[in-house]
Amino acid sequence: MASRIDVSIEHRGPEPEPTENHPNTCPSCNSHYRDEELDAALWVCPHCGHHFPVRARRRVEQIADRGTFEEKDTELRSADPLGFFDLRAYTERIAEAEVATGLGDALIAGAAMIERRPCELAVMDFAFMGGSMGSAVGEKFVRACERAVDRNVPLVCVTASGGARMQEGILSLMQLPKTVAAVDRLREAPVAFVSVMTHPTTAGVLASFASLGDVIVAEPGALLAFTGPRVVQQTTREKLPEDFGLAESNARFGHVDAIVPRPELRPYLGRLLALFS
Amino acid sequence: MTAEGTEGAVEQLRLRARLARLRELPLLRGVGVSGEMARLQHQIDRIAEEPSADDVWQAVELARHQDRPYTLDYVERIFDDFIELHGDRSFADDAALVTGIGRFAGQTVALVGHQKGRDIRERTHRNFGMTYPEGYRKAMRVMELADRHGFPVFTLVDTPGAYPGVVAEQHGQGGWIARSQLLMLRLGIPTVSCIIGEGGSGGAVAIAVADRVLMQENSIYSVISPEGCAAILWRDAGEAKKAAAAFKPDAAHCLELGVIDGVVPEPPGGAHEQPDEAARLLGEALGIALNEVKGMDPTARRRERSEKFRRMGIFLE
Numbered sequence A: 001m002a003s004r005i006d007v008s009i010e011h012r013g014p015e016p017e018p019t020e021n022h023p024n025t026c027p028s029c030n031s032h033y034r035d036e037e038l039d040a041a042l043w044v045c046p047h048c049g050h051h052f053p054v055r056a057r058r059r060v061e062q063i064a065d066r067g068t069f070e071e072k073d074t075e076l077r078s079a080d081p082l083g084f085f086d087l088r089a090y091t092e093r094i095a096e097a098e099v100a101t102g103l104g105d106a107l108i109a110g111a112a113m114i115e116r117r118p119c120e121l122a123v124m125d126f127a128f129m130g131g132s133m134g135s136a137v138g139e140k141f142v143r144a145c146e147r148a149v150d151r152n153v154p155l156v157c158v159t160a161s162g163g164a165r166m167q168e169g170i171l172s173l174m175q176l177p178k179t180v181a182a183v184d185r186l187r188e189a190p191v192a193f194v195s196v197m198t199h200p201t202t203a204g205v206l207a208s209f210a211s212l213g214d215v216i217v218a219e220p221g222a223l224l225a226f227t228g229p230r231v232v233q234q235t236t237r238e239k240l241p242e243d244f245g246l247a248e249s250n251a252r253f254g255h256v257d258a259i260v261p262r263p264e265l266r267p268y269l270g271r272l273l274a275l276f277s
Numbered sequence B: 001m002t003a004e005g006t007e008g009a010v011e012q013l014r015l016r017a018r019l020a021r022l023r024e025l026p027l028l029r030g031v032g033v034s035g036e037m038a039r040l041q042h043q044i045d046r047i048a049e050e051p052s053a054d055d056v057w058q059a060v061e062l063a064r065h066q067d068r069p070y071t072l073d074y075v076e077r078i079f080d081d082f083i084e085l086h087g088d089r090s091f092a093d094d095a096a097l098v099t100g101i102g103r104f105a106g107q108t109v110a111l112v113g114h115q116k117g118r119d120i121r122e123r124t125h126r127n128f129g130m131t132y133p134e135g136y137r138k139a140m141r142v143m144e145l146a147d148r149h150g151f152p153v154f155t156l157v158d159t160p161g162a163y164p165g166v167v168a169e170q171h172g173q174g175g176w177i178a179r180s181q182l183l184m185l186r187l188g189i190p191t192v193s194c195i196i197g198e199g200g201s202g203g204a205v206a207i208a209v210a211d212r213v214l215m216q217e218n219s220i221y222s223v224i225s226p227e228g229c230a231a232i233l234w235r236d237a238g239e240a241k242k243a244a245a246a247f248k249p250d251a252a253h254c255l256e257l258g259v260i261d262g263v264v265p266e267p268p269g270g271a272h273e274q275p276d277e278a279a280r281l282l283g284e285a286l287g288i289a290l291n292e293v294k295g296m297d298p299t300a301r302r303r304e305r306s307e308k309f310r311r312m313g314i315f316l317e
Helices: A035-040 A056-063 A090-101 A135-151 A166-173 A175-188 A229-236 A247-252 A262-276 B003-023 B026-033 B037-048 B053-063 B071-078 B120-129 B133-149 B166-170 B173-186 B201-205 B226-234 B237-247 B251-256 B275-294 B298-310
Strands: A070-072 A107-114 A117-124 A155-161 A193-202 A215-218 B081-085 B097-104 B107-114 B153-159 B191-200 B212-216 B220-222 B262-264
Touching (some): A056 A107, A056 A262, A117 A135, A135 A155, A135 A175, A166 A175, A175 B298, A193 A262, A229 B166, B071 B107, B071 B153, B081 B133, B097 B275, B153 B201, B173 B201, B173 B298, B212 B275, B226 B237, B262 B275
Parallel strands (some): B107 B153, B153 B191, B191 B220, B212 B262
Antiparallel strands (some): A070 A107
């Protein structure tokens, strides 16, 4: 054994650049699909069941009855209250996200029908600055709650967010109590609130309205954690369990009511709304 | 008008708005009560000026100063009698957060506050003031107790953030932070919070959804630590000072943004220089804030508290 000296470290070349996977390639089994194939499968890998991320408008198409979604507050936009500038200006990042996503901010909301039941539907989009919650997202969520109370219909909210938006500083932290106060008014009405957590729902969004649903539903494999695995690992040097923070772990510890695969989500929501009506 | 002229006018408007808000400041009135007009003037001058990057960073350093008074240092100076209450009634007593009831200005008040440790042994025991979900559950049980008995609640916030660990996640860190905020919005009794050091993100706001939220002069209140922000946006934790200057966690900026209701003055050089004096000023401020909200009917108080947070945020439409 001693005759073999491991020199592989010295001989190893530079680390290869991490290759960016094509968005239509399954990160879990490497199968590749055309857009229409994934659309037909609701962006769930037909081979291994991996749930691809779903953009907000596509999500609305998946769960709302065709043609029933009436978007509100379409003109509401983020301001730049701090004049925030890191390596680039916040205003520039917003403009770029708007162009790239075709959205006004990281959440769209409006009236909809799900399986012929009326509701308010709010959906987040991770592609817009990591689904981060600043003043615009907070305000749009609160207004969706207020419309739900006014119309006496349930609120369904689909989250996908990295947390509060750093570029708005303390004002983004204040969106936590602001959205929680809106949920409080839903409870007082009472109007049902179904929270659908999708990958990823973390930090400020998990620590506010998303965790306060009357019923909390998660998509398979979604990361639902206050602190993500990388930061936990770096800060604590703890050994992380394999399913750290995933929907399945959250279900085991009692933090979500059900893990619902995407093809079953719409009928599941329909049944829930019927029971709450 | 030339571009320069416009900028000048905007700057003047900003300054005027800032001064208008300063005149309404309840706590500056509070300092007036103490008869310390010189300090009041100094305070106004300081806040009226746009804090520089150095000013902001100085607040960050003072907020984390190793000798800065912690919750229990204030409790022993502000309360006439205090009995600490322990445990979340489920399975733990989180030492990173202390709760209890005590006598303040002749009435019984419940207290909830983060507690960092002074030496390395205590710091480990207190987990550096980083709370597990058990800590928020303990806070919630004591706030409910206070609500039942009509005791006002004071909360003192001083945490780098909620603990980012595996077990904390498994016990539902995010969910308990959310539920603690929800409970605070539902309390009928008067509530006053003060950030006395670090107001770190969700772990701080979990116990700071109060009728009146104050900050000590050299405390910080932020969505993320300067180092965390720098690591993400600058890709270098060493740029913490730049990050702090950009996201403005100091008291003057939080006041200007409408996030807090008043600034509590500290002795020259920071609270750690004269803990007794810092405690006197804090006690006085808590008393003034409490008196402002004490007379209200519980339903009106709840509604006003909820509407205050409803209004927070700045956006375009």
